[in-house]
Amino acid sequence: MTPPVFSHGSLRLYLLSLLQDAPKHGYELIQALEQRFGGTYSPSAGTIYPRLSKLEEEGLVTKTTQGRKTVYEITDAGRLELDRREAELRDIEAEVTDSVRRLADEVRHGVNQALKSLRADLASAARESAQHAKPGGAGTSAGPDADARARSRFALRDAELALSDFRQRLRNELRAAAARDELTDAAVERLRMELVRVGNELAEVIHR
Template sequence: MSPVFAHGQLRLYLLVLLDEGPRHGYEVIQELESRFNGLYSPSAGTVYPRLAKLEEEGLVQRTDDGRKATYAITDAGRAEVRARQADVQDLRDDLDQSVRQLAEQVRSRVQHQAADLRTELKNAAREARATATPVGGHEPWTRGEAAAYADLEQAVNTFRSDVRRAWRRGGLTADQTREVVDILTDAAARIRAVVGNR
C-alpha cells in the first residue's frame, strides 16, 4: 500500500472519487496524481486491484468500453460514502498533511542537491585552476605553479592600475610618456628572456 495512505484510506478515497462521477482506471490514477500536485502517482498495480476488490464487494460497477473499463459507484458504494462522512473528512485532512510532507521532502532534497552541486562546482573550479595547462605548455601546472601564476596576474593588474592612476592624477608630458614606454619595452624584453629560459 502506498505510504501516503493509511490502512483502508485508498479504498475509501477511490469510492469518494467515483462518487463524483464514473472514471476509467487511468483517470483515477491521474486524479490521485493531481491531488498530490504531481508529488505522488500510484501505480496501476496499486489502483486496479483495489477497484476490482470494490467491484467484488458490490460497491463499484465495471463497464467495458472497448479496450477501456469504466468504473462507476453503485448505490451500496454511495451509502458507504454517506455513512462514513467523518472518515472522509479525516481522510482529506490526512491527505493535506501528506501533500505538505511530500512537498517538504522534495524541497529538502532539492536544497541538499543544490548545495552538493555548488560544492562540486567549487571543487571542480579549484581543481581546474590547479591542473590547468599553461598556454603553449604540455604539462598541467602544479599547485605551486598555479598559485604563482595567480600572483603574476595580480601583479600585472596592480601595475596597470597604478600606472593609470598616476597618469590620471598628474598627467604625463611627451618625454615622460616616452620614458614609460621605454621602461615597459625593456620590462617586456626581460620577461620574454625569463620565459624563454623556462
C-alpha cells in the same frame, strides 16, 4: 522509513469518493490522485486496480468495458457507504493534506541535496582551475577546460533528471496499460524500436 501516503483501508474509500461525480477508468483515477497530490505522488496500477476489484466485490462499484477501457461507476450502495463514512472521509482528506505537505518537504529536501551536490562540483572545478593557474601547474590555459568540465557536469545532471522523469512517466503508462490488459507484444516491440531509433538520434546530437 517513509510513512505510507494512505493508512490501511483509506485509499479504497478515497477511490470511491473520486467516483462520486462521474464514472472513471483506472488511469483517470491515477491521474486524479496525482493531481490531488500536486504531482508528488503517483500510485501504480498495481496499487489501484486490486482496490477497485475489492470495491466491486463489495458491490460498491460496477465496471463496464468501453472499447479497450474498463470504466468504474459508483453504485447506490457505494453512495450510501460514503454517506455513512462521511466523517471518516473528512479525516482522510486531512491525512491527504498532511501527506501532500510531507511529500513536498521531501521533494524540497531532495532539491536542496542536489543543489549541495552541484555546489560541491563547482567548488571542485574551481579548485582544479586554481591549481592549474598556479606557477608550475598545468598552465593558465587549463582555466577554460575547468569551466567546460563544470558546465558539462551541470548538463549531465540536468540530462539525468530528464531521463529519470521520462522513465517514471513511461513506466506509469506501461503499468496502467498492463493492468487494463491493453499492453500487447506488438506495442512492446514498437516501443523497443522507437527507443533504439531515438537513442541513435540522441547519440548523434550528443556527439556533434
